[in-house]
Amino acid sequence: MFQFISCNNEEKLIPAFDPSPVDTIIASEDGYNRYYYQKMKFNDSSAYFDQNDSSINSSNFFGKLYKGSFFPLKSGNSNAYKLIEIKTWSSEPVNGMIRGVALQQYKKAVLIGRILFDRAVTDVKGVTIEPAAILKKAVFIKFWFIACVPCVEEMPELNNIVEKYKNDTTIRFISFAFDKPASLRNFLSKMPFKYHTIPVSNKYVLDTLGVESFPTHLFVKDNRVVKRLGSYREIETIIKDSLQKN
Template sequence: MKKITFILFLFFWICSFGQTKSAITPESIQTSFTVWLDYQEKNIILSSDFVALDENSNEITKEVFLNQLAKGEYFPFEIKSVNEINYYQLIKIDPNSDSSIKASIAEKAIEELDHYKMEGTPFPEFNFKDLNGNNITNETFKNKIVVIKCWYIHCPLCIKEFPFVNKLASQYKDRNDIIFISLAEDTPEQLKKFLAKKPLAYAVVPNMKKYMNETLHLNAFPTHFILNKKGEIAKVLLDYKGLELALKKESQK
């Protein structure tokens, strides 16, 4: 009797699992803004090196893909993932769906498009001192892969990712050609007090608000940069989710 009960339980669990997976359709993720946001957070990383497909499943460039999203007529839908490469397709937004979905997609696409256009350009001139008094310049970056985290103390998302970025820095601690630097808006006094309670395994450069706003033109935090050994921007990411994969790719070149 127990065996039959277990088999029935296993059967219904498998069926339930299959229904949950199949329930993720272009229609289902447009039922509300909350549902869409959850899907986007879990499945879509526009900063990654994905394969872009138009609405007819033809491959297009990432720039064209982002431009189409920026118009507010499409949303990105994950088709599959192969060898850490995602396949995203343009899907027409249902005109009856929550207007917030359309607005959020367009806003994010415009931001990601700006970041994508920064790839391959030299990182702006840099000459500042970190909290330990070490001078950091563009020469410091020479022949190094550089991971830069831009943040400030009162940014909840910036702080929430501390454990992840600390772990990432630890993974590459034996790589002399990879360095981790953070640019913070706050004063040295504020940072020292804060970091005593919440350590960050990056070199921390204080008083960077003007540089980040006027030179890097940032309007979202946290923002991460990965620079290649030529001092060029290899990748710009809005959170840590794509950071590990992007750094792994750059570190293997």
């Protein structure tokens, strides 16, 4: 079910939200955990509304959820979420868990649209990449570190993708790794990786960019982050879609 909201003499269609179960959900950790696993499935197609039924973007939604006293209520019939104000928390652990999820999602949301290359960077082989060199290009970024087993396991597949599109000058593959340059060079001499690999500090990755899970893949277009990928398997889908549009 949807409801109509009048705005400046225009009717705006928004999803219907039933707040009646909220008190029961937040009363216990078990109740919240059931809701979390069944309902809290945020993705690129999700719509977000504040406590006044105004549509807001994901960064505003999760920022309010983290800083305020709200519950993220999912619409029963659509991929939409609304902030429900909570006056008193019957379970402070549930409040803490919601804030934790909100902070994680907020960091993901604010990354979208960010300029990733504001200065020249140099990879472990001494190749310098200028910001101008990636303008008007599709750039795929990977965040990883040597001790990350899944990061290393996917490298052969990523090498195949790079090899497949090596003659396409509109596509670049770059990785950020927070190991020391010497350690990276030693590792890459044994495990070849065809991405340009740039050593960075873990503070930059974790604190500045808010990337906390590894591997993480980003799609960057015109030097701005467009999308955080669910996995490297989305890379070829994006490339093929881009080629079809061109």
